[in-house]
Amino acid sequence: MAKIDHVSPLAPAGFPQMPRIGGVRFAAGAAGVRYQGRDDVMLAVMRPGTAVAGVFTRSATRSAPVLDCQAKLGGASDGPAAILVNSGNSNAFTGHYGQTSVAAVTAAVAKATGVAPGRVFTASTGVIGEPLPHERITAKLDDLAGTLSDAAIEPAARAIMTTDTFAKGACATLEIDGTPVNIAGIAKGSGMIAPDMATMLVYIFTDAGFDQGALQTLLSKLTGTTFNCITVDSDTSTSDSLILCATGAAGVDATGNAAFESALHGVMLDLAQQVVRDGEGATKFVEVRVTGAANDADAKTHGLSIANSPLVKTAIAGEDPNWGRVVMAIGKSGAAADRDLLSIRFGEILVAEKGWVSPHYREADAAAYMKGQDLVIAVDLGLADGRATVWTCDLTHGYISINADYRS
């Protein structure tokens, strides 16, 4: 296992002061699934009537817990609900034994909390291809259920970490019709523990009420411009799960409320960017802004082509304002581009326009800009109004060390 003994240089100052979310209680504990001396399991229980929405990895080899959650979403929404997550073992590619483990954990959660099995959502993250020692988890469930507290969201965030270098949380508070409404979310990723993939788990809670179907529609929409716009290394996890729970404890319904949507988007974007800031080996946080594309989908294709390019990412690591590699990434993306209409900026510095380097460009200016920790690469295609913004980090020796230098 790769030993991570530092915090990412891109980490925020600390875990935020999070509001308590009425109708949600958390517990964290140490089940010893793989790690020793730390919490590795978290339980969240939501009050009856909580609406639950989710989005998941599209991987064809997704894990047993992901398949189980997908089957349960859209089911009954009247009783209480629960989420159980373990770290240290992803229960992915574990054959039919994977379903057996999910069923065992689900049954134990149901027994300990009184939540119906069809409303118990589980996730596992960590080593893949090894059977989940689910009996270690089920043995802890009575303890967990006995210590549930609406103040324990930070321990929950810590329990789901694998090789994340910091715990990730984000929150928002707003008023709807004069009533305060809170949103609080936690995430893990994109640390790595050999031989894992860069898995991402996200759980967001609000005390607003929400129509179940509308909640799913809203979550899917906002995922498109947040978690689906980040990339560390272009590799897709078999475990990615994002669940959003609306308890209604605040006594106000937020269905269709624009301010709520905006606040939720902010929480999701904050968490997504924290995942990038904890990217393996990352030393630079990079925002890629694409405008002027033929349409928004083309803009995202160009943006992800730039953000995933090993040559662009190594240039950033080297603090090299290598705009030629940005041109290359646009050219290879498959989306529409016209060399002679293209312009490229590093921060505010106009680097290239009209199919060539800008006449006012001075390499020294861009080289100085690239020494910053938070960078913006802006590309205008000059074709139409399509736009997208994606976020990534650089590709460094640290990434190679984490993923190649340690044996599983």
Added chain:
Amino acid sequence: MAKIDHVSPLAPAGFPQMPRIGGVRFAAGAAGVRYQGRDDVMLAVMRPGTAVAGVFTRSATRSAPVLDCQAKLGGASDGPAAILVNSGNSNAFTGHYGQTSVAAVTAAVAKATGVAPGRVFTASTGVIGEPLPHERITAKLDDLAGTLSDAAIEPAARAIMTTDTFAKGACATLEIDGTPVNIAGIAKGSGMIAPDMATMLVYIFTDAGFDQGALQTLLSKLTGTTFNCITVDSDTSTSDSLILCATGAAGVDATGNAAFESALHGVMLDLAQQVVRDGEGATKFVEVRVTGAANDADAKTHGLSIANSPLVKTAIAGEDPNWGRVVMAIGKSGAAADRDLLSIRFGEILVAEKGWVSPHYREADAAAYMKGQDLVIAVDLGLADGRATVWTCDLTHGYISINADYRS
């Protein structure tokens, strides 16, 4: 510029003994485009009636010489033909000045050799975004034309290198209707000179005769299973060019001849694999064999997803038999897969089957296998008969050093 002072550990023993190709003469010279103390320009002139076929990068930001070659192919095929290549400057993203340079070089080649401008094919490889100092090339053309020789293919191969660590050549000889026919090809790639892309140039010559249209069809077909099945880092050059010339000097027509097709495929595959063996920082050569896919296209999608995955490539660099990352790459590819029908082999070692690790798998066996220099990862999807093989190399600290540690 990154200083490459070693030869790739995956390089062949030496440049092959190449047959002379009737109807083709070569010259190499030092024009000082960017490099000093080495040849950086090569000229090839082919006899009248030579059929010429080509395939090129699909990049939307492809270089001026690529656009020029594409416009000329399919034109007249009765007179002589010429190829002029410089290294050190790619004449890419140089605005309208790029076309001016191509026109100047083309005109000078035509004047020095008597070849019609419409039959002069040029290529440039090296730094991008800087104007090509074409007058240095045109000043050398009379010298080059005066030293053309049918024995100079190896100097030609050396003149087109950028940061390749070895010159790349491959050849074949066969008989058609009792007449000996020769094929000889040279290539450059995937070395890097900051701030370049990993450009690939390939020139193949045969003394067989060939119908012009049929030659293009054959070249396009064989490219699909050779040069389009290799990847170093998933980044696509703006300059990739592959030109095939059939002079007819051997006095036999090879149109539709199966033995010729097989020999040409062998030469193209050899050159393609040499490009991978010179991949930046490569220490392992990896063949990814995919069988049992829903169709051949799906098989190639899976193969390239595995071959391009940073997590798979770093695991290989670390000699880690990390089959979980292969499962991940299959899952994310977007092509059809069924976890429970999948099997994975490292060499002859069955690693995973039926959705889980094989009961006979011993990690120590696979770990020993991964210490080899030439590796095979074989995946069977268990769905149908689709198959594809792709080739790649590992992702190492050397790649980061070449692309991040040196400033342009």
